[in-house]
Amino acid sequence: MATNKFNEKNILGQGGQGVVFKGVLSDKQTVALKKSTIADDKMDYKQFANEIFILSQINHKNVVKLLGCCLEVEILMLVYEFISNGNLFDFIHSAGHLCLNECLRMATEAASALAYLHSDASPPIIHGDVKSPNILLDENHIVKVSDFRTSKLTSKDANQFATFVQGTRGYLDPEYFQKGQLTDKSDVYSFGVVLVELLARKKAFFARETKRRETWLMFSCLL
Numbered sequence: 271m272a273t274n275k276f277n278e279k280n281i282l283g284q285g286g287q288g289v290v291f292k293g294v295l296s297d298k299q300t301v302a303l304k305k306s307t308i309a310d311d312k313m314d315y316k317q318f319a320n321e322i323f324i325l326s327q328i329n330h331k332n333v334v335k336l337l338g339c340c341l342e343v344e345i346l347m348l349v350y351e352f353i354s355n356g357n358l359f360d361f362i363h364s365a366g367h368l369c370l371n372e373c374l375r376m377a378t379e380a381a382s383a384l385a386y387l388h389s390d391a392s393p394p395i396i397h398g399d400v401k402s403p404n405i406l407l408d409e410n411h412i413v414k415v416s417d418f419r420t421s422k423l424t425s426k427d428a429n430q431f432a433t434f435v436q437g438t439r440g441y442l443d444p445e446y447f448q449k450g451q452l453t454d455k456s457d458v459y460s461f462g463v464v465l466v467e468l469l470a471r472k473k474a475f476f477a478r479e480t481k482r483r484e485t486w487l488m489f490s491c492l493l
Contacts, residue, residue, distance in 0.1 A: 271296075272293030272294055272295050272301065272303060273291040273292070273293040273303055276289075276291060276305065277291075280292045280293065282302060283357075288304045288305055288306050288307055289304070289305050289307060290302050290303065290304045290305075291303045291304075291305065292352065293349075300352040301337060301349050301350065301351065301352050302349070302350045302351070302352045302353065303347055303348070303349050303350075304347065304348045304349075304350070305345055305346075305347050306318060306345050306346040306347070315346060317419040317420065318339075318341075318346045318348060318419070319341075320418070320419060320420075320421065321336070321348065321417075321418045321419050321421070322336065322339050322348065324395060324418040324421045324423070325418055327391060327392075327395065327423075328386075328387070328391060328395070330382075330383055330386045330387075331412075332379045332380065332382055332383035332386075332412070332413050332414060332415060333383050333386070333387075333414065333415050333416075334350050334351060334353060334406060334414040334415065334416040335350065335351040336348060336349070336350055337349045337350060337351060350416070351414075353406040353407065353408050353414050353416075354408060354409045355406075355407040355408060355409060355411060356406070356407060357402065357403050357404070357405060357406050357407065358376065358380075358402040358403070358405040358406070358407060358413070358464070358468070359401070359402035359403040359405075360403075361407055361411075362402060362467060362468055362471055363471065363473060368471070370469075372411070373468050373469060376405075376407075376411065376413050376468065377464075377465050377468055379412065379413035380405055380413050380415060380461065380464065381461065383413070383415040384397065384400065384415070384457055384458070384461055387457075388454040388457065393423045393424060394423070394424050394454065395418075395421055395422070395423055395424070396421060396422045396424055396452055396453065396454055396456065396457060397415070397418065397420075397421050397457050398420040398421050398422060398436060398437060398452060398456070398457070399417060399419070399420050399421075399436065399437045399438060399441075399460075400415075400441060400457050400460035400461050400464060401438050401440075401441040401460060401463075401464060401474075402464050402467055402468070402474075404416050404417040405464065420436040420437065422452060437460075439475075440463065440474035440475045441460040441463050441464070441474060442456075442459075442460070443455065443456035443459040443460060444459075
């Protein structure tokens with residue numbers, strides 16, 4: 271009912287695991303509702319459950335809020351606060367002139383959210399897929415970090431070793447990409463790519479591997 275039967279006109283965005291719709295609840299509150307695109311998929315269910323658990327641990331002004339969920343139906347659904355101005359990727363690559371101070375403010379807010387996840391959350395949280403499409407902007411262009419499907423809880427000194435690498439090429443930390451070793455530095459590397467993307471207004475892409483370790487930065491190239 272909130273999405274008018276998942277009307278295509280209400281689609282806000284679409285990814286590999288789900289479609290996000292704009293919805294209006296019975297109390298007139300506007301929300302964003304993520305609907306899984308894969309029914310009865312154990313990995314998809316696990317990622318949705320992981321996002322619920324992770325976001326229930328977080329209370330930060332620059333992290334999107336989870337308002338509710340529905341796990342008792344065939345198609346999993348998560349309900350978030352509605353963020354009205356899209357994502358940072360679209361803002362960078364479709365907006366007009368960007369004030370340097372505005373860019374730096376957005377970068378500072380995103381960095382503040384990551385610092386909270388890494389240092390102040392208990393236990394610490396590694397986001398795992400930091401990229402400009404996962405950084406949302408509200409009506410005042412305040413940053414809201416989103417998409418915690420692949421995030422991990424960890425201890426202060428522990429590294430996470432993934433059985434398979436998740437994330438977005440062009441933003442991926444080379445250590446994680448090569449060895450499956452996920453740390454808070456993986457998020458920092460990805461944020462560095464976002465920062466250059468924000469300041470240079472160039473799109474990140476993935477280049478082929480070279481033999482010299484010093485050339486790893488070429489993997490996160492800019493078009």
